[in-house]
Amino acid sequence: MIDLYYWPTPNGHKVTLLLEELGLPYQIKPVNIGAGDQFKPEFLAISPNNKMPALVDHQPADGGAPQSVFESGEILLYLAEKTGRFLPADSRGRVAVLEWLFWQMAGLGPMSGQMGHFNVYAPEQIPYAIERYNNEVRRLHGVMDKRLADSAYLGGAEYSIADMASYPWIGAYDKLPVDFAAFPHLKRWHEAIAARPATQRAYALRQQVNPDAGKPLSDAERKHLFGQR
Template sequence: MIDLHYWPTPNGHKVTLLLEETGLDYRVHPVNIGAGDQFKPEFLAISPNNKMPAIVDHAPADGGAPLSVFESGAILVYLAEKTGQFLSSKPRERLATLEWLFWQMAGLGPMSGQMGHFNVYAPEKIGYAIERYDTEVRRLHGVMDKRLAEHEWLAGDAYSIADMASYPWIGAYSSLPVDYAAFPHLQRWQQAIAARPATGRAYALARQVNPAAGQPLSEEERRQLFGKR
């Protein structure tokens, strides 16, 4: 059994996408980041950077005590290796998957998050920041589109954790639509993942956990998300 400490954000979706694809048994422990659950001592014990998602595996491969994992990319690698799915054991295919996974972790995720922050959540509109991150995210979409013009999936011929990591960050903000006219291969890829049954189940879970998703943030939610030091 996997304990999933989760809130329906793009990084949270990455893990539910993989869990639903693999069929692993898991139970959800909501971490309401707008209420400050990520700062509770019991959560910090498994995720010291006060970010979700995090997991606890009660049946690790070594047969030892329950094993906790934080950071979404590390969780994806851990679960892929645990199940032998979505991360090839062939050296070249495995390397391609890890390259695109780390590309997402270092680029697409952080840059898309900053784009969303300065366009959607910032208390004042800062033109330089908006243009900076809008331009960079568009560049990254172009990188993906070029790759997907040559390959069905980011790592090559097989759907992998690299795709699951990137998918939630494409169109993460309804008010910031992706320019699919400019990136048709990205659109083809996005639609293919959206059509997968596991994707439907993962996003249905998100709506169950946080039915209020998408509503304007309260002042308390802003304080918890952006005001903590």
């Protein structure tokens, strides 16, 4: 059994996308980041950077004590290696998938998050920041579109953890729709992943875990999310 410490954010969705594809038994341990659950000592013991998702695998491949894992990219890699799925075994295929996984972790996720912050959550509009991150995310969408013009998926011909890492960050904010007309290959890819039954099961967890998703943040929630040092 796997304990998944989760809240329905793009980084949380990455892991449920993979778990639903794998069919591994898991149970969700909600981490209400608006309420500050990420700062509780028991959570920090497995995720010292006070970020979700994190997981505890009670049946690790080595048969030893439960294994805790934090950082969404490493969780995807850990589960792919544990099961031998969604990560190619050949060295060149593996390199391609990991290139795009790390690209998402270093670029698409952080830049999309900053775009969302300054457009949706910031208490005041800062035109320079808005333009900076809007432009960078659009550039990254263009990078994806160019790759997907020549490849069915980011890592190659097969769906992989690279796609699961990037998918939740495309159109993550309702107020910031993606210009799919400018990126037709990205649109094709996004629609194909959205149609997968595992994707639909993963996203159905959003309302189950956080029925208040999409509501304006309270001052206390803002403090927990953006006011920590």
